[in-house]
Amino acid sequence: xxxxxYFKGLLLSTHYAPSFKWSxxxxxxxxxxxxxxxxxxxxxxxxxxxxxxxxxxxxxxxxKDNIKLREYQERALRLWLSRKxxxxxxxxxxxxxxxxxxxxxxxxxxxxxxVPTIELLHQWADKIEELLDASPGIIGGGEDRxxxxxxxxxxxxxxxVEQLGNKFPFVIFDEVHHLPSIGYINIAELMASPFRMxxxxxxEREDGRHVLLEDRVGPVLVRLHPSQLSGKYLAExxxxxxxxxxxxxxxxxxxxxxxxxxSYLRKKGFRMSSPRDFQRLIYLAGRDKDxxxxxxxxxxxxxxxxxxxxxxxxLKEILKEYLGHKIIVFTRDVDMAYKVSRxxxxxxxxYLTPKDERKEILSKFRTGDYKxxxxxxxxxxxxxxxDASVGIVLGGYGTSRQMMQRLGRILRKSEGKVATLVEIVSxxxxxxxxxxxxxxxxx
DNA sequence: TTGACTCAACATCCTTTGCTACAA
DNA sequence: TTGTAGGTTTCCATGTTGAGTCA
Numbered sequence: 179x180x181x182x183x184y185f186k187g188l189l190l191s192t193h194y195a196p197s198f199k200w201s202x203x204x205x206x207x208x209x210x211x212x213x214x215x216x217x218x219x220x221x222x223x224x225x226x227x228x229x230x231x232x233x234x235x236x237x238x239x240x241x242k243d244n245i246k247l248r249e250y251q252e253r254a255l256r257l258w259l260s261r262k263x264x265x266x267x268x269x270x271x272x273x274x275x276x277x278x279x280x281x282x283x284x285x286x287x288x289x290x291x292x293v294p295t296i297e298l299l300h301q302w303a304d305k306i307e308e309l310l311d312a313s314p315g316i317i318g319g320g321e322d323r324x325x326x327x328x329x330x331x332x333x334x335x336x337x338x339v340e341q342l343g344n345k346f347p348f349v350i351f352d353e354v355h356h357l358p359s360i361g362y363i364n365i366a367e368l369m370a371s372p373f374r375m376x377x378x379x380x381x382e383r384e385d386g387r388h389v390l391l392e393d394r395v396g397p398v399l400v401r402l403h404p405s406q407l408s409g410k411y412l413a414e415x416x417x418x419x420x421x422x423x424x425x426x427x428x429x430x431x432x433x434x435x436x437x438x439x440x441s442y443l444r445k446k447g448f449r450m451s452s453p454r455d456f457q458r459l460i461y462l463a464g465r466d467k468d469x470x471x472x473x474x475x476x477x478x479x480x481x482x483x484x485x486x487x488x489x490x491x492x493l494k495e496i497l498k499e500y501l502g503h504k505i506i507v508f509t510r511d512v513d514m515a516y517k518v519s520r521x522x523x524x525x526x527x528x529y530l531t532p533k534d535e536r537k538e539i540l541s542k543f544r545t546g547d548y549k550x551x552x553x554x555x556x557x558x559x560x561x562x563x564x565d566a567s568v569g570i571v572l573g574g575y576g577t578s579r580q581m582m583q584r585l586g587r588i589l590r591k592s593e594g595k596v597a598t599l600v601e602i603v604s605x606x607x608x609x610x611x612x613x614x615x616x617x618x619x620x621x
Numbered sequence: 622t623t624g625a626c627t628c629a630a631c632a633t634c635c636t637t638t639g640c641t642a643c644a645a
Numbered sequence: 646t647t648g649t650a651g652g653t654t655t656c657c658a659t660g661t662t663g664a665g666t667c668a
Contacts, residue, residue: 294631295662318663320622333630333663359631384633440637447640449651456635463657473657476634511659529661555632555660575633611636 187368263396265376270586358387435479442472483607510573576615
C-alpha cells in the first residue's frame with residue numbers, strides 16, 4: 179500500500195513513482211504536485227493499492243445550467259472532456275469563457291479559474307453569475323473570497339498556490355500563454371488538480387516556453403482561426419497593408435542609426451539569427467559601452483520607422499475614407515498615441531490614462547459619442563473594448579498574438595458588417611520586418 | 622474605502638554579412 | 646573541402662499590470 183499526500187505544492191509518497199525523488203527532509207519520495215494524475219496512473223498499472231490523501235476539495239456549489247453551446251464550442255468541449263486535459267485555441271470573441279463554464283458545470287467539481295487581469299476577474303465572475311446563477315469566490319484586486327468556484331489572478335494564484343493546490347480538482351487557465359513564464363509556471367506545477375484546461379487565442383510565445391504547456395496543462399486539442407468563424411459567428415473581415423516612405427529627414431536619420439547598429443555587429447562578428455543572439459547583445463550592453471550605444475541606436479531607428487510622419491498623413495486619408503465608422507487606431511508606444519490624439523483631436527488610452535478616464539472614454543466609444551479612439555498596447559488583452567468596425571495599425575510588435583488580439587477588436591458580428599484592419603507600414607525599414615512577422619495572424 | 626504611490630513581474634527585443642575554429 | 650557552430654545569466658529600454666503600503 180502506497181501512502182500519497184499533499185504538502186505545500188508537493189506530493190509525498192511512501193513509494194517511488196516516475197518524477198519522484200527521495201527526500202531526506204521529508205523521509206518520503208517527493209514530486210511537484212502536478213504529477214498527481216500520472217502517479218495514480220502508475221500505481222494503478224502496477225496494481226499497487228493507494229491510500230490517497232492528496233485532494234481536499236472544496237464543496238461544489240449548487241448551480242443552474244442553461245448553457246447552450248454553439249457547434250464548434252460543443253465540439254471543443256467534447257474533445258476536452260474525452261481527456262480532461264488540454265488547451266483550446268479559439269479567437270477573441272469565440273466564447274472561450276462559456277466553454278470553460280460549461281466544462282465546470284459538467285464536471286461538478288471545485289474549480290479554480292486563473293486570469294491575468296482584474297478586469298477578466300470580474301468578467302468571469304459576472305458570466306458565472308449569469309450562466310450558473312451562482313456567486314463565485316474572487317481572489318485578487320483587493321478581494322479574498324474562497325468558494326467551490328473561484329476566480330483568481332495569476333499574481334494571487336502565484337502567492338497562494340501552496341495553500342490552494344489541493345482544493346480544486348479542476349483548474350482553468352485563461353489566456354494560458356501567460357502560464358509558462360518563469361514565475362507563473364509554479365502555479366501549474368504546485369497544483370495537484372488532475373483536470374486542466376487552457377484557453378487562449380495564441381499559445382505561442384516569443385521565448386518558446388509554450389512547449390511547457392503540453393506537460394503542465396495538456397496538448398492543444400482545438401485550434402480555430404478567426405477566418406473559420408467569420409461570417410457565421412464573427413464578422414467578415416478584410417485586411418489591408420498600406421506602405422509609406424519615410425520623409426527624407428527621417429530616412430537620413432534612420433540610415434545613420436541603422437548604420438551604427440550594423441557596423442557594431444560587423445565589427446564584433448555578431449550573427450543575428452535568433453532571439454538568443456539579440457539576448458546576447460542585450461547582455462553585452464550591460465557591460466560594454468559600444469554594445470549599449472549600438473542597442474540605443476537600434477531602439478531609436480526602430481522608433482523612427484514605426485512612428486514616421488508619413489503615417490500620420492496616411493492616417494488622415496484613411497480617417498476621411500472611413501468617416502462615420504467606429505475606428506480604433508493602434509500605436510506601439512505612448513508618444514505616438516498622444517501625438518495622434520493631439521493632431522486629430524481623438525481621445526487616447528494608454529497605461530498612463532487614469533482608470534476613471536479610461537472607463538469614460540470606453541463608455542463614450544460604446545455609445546458612439548466618440549467615433550475614433552487611439553490606444554497604445556493597452557487593448558491587447560483582457561479589456562472589454564466596445565466593438566469597432568475599422569482597426570488601423572500604426573505600429574506594434576512583431577507578434578501574431580498582438581495582431582490577433584487587435585483583429586479581435588473589430589470582429590464582433592452585426593448585421594451586414596464587414597470589418598477592416600488596415601496596417602500602415604514604413605517601406606524598407608525594420609517596421610516592414612515587424613509587419614511581415616506578425617502578418618501570419620491574419621491569414 | 623479610495624487614491625497615490627512604489628515595487629515586482631512580465632513582454633517585447635532578430636533576418637546584417639560572412640570571421641574563425643573545428644568537425645564531418 | 647564543406648558545413649556549421651561559435652561564447653552567456655539576469656537585462657540596453659519601454660510598456661503594462663497586479664499587489665502592497667500608507668495617508
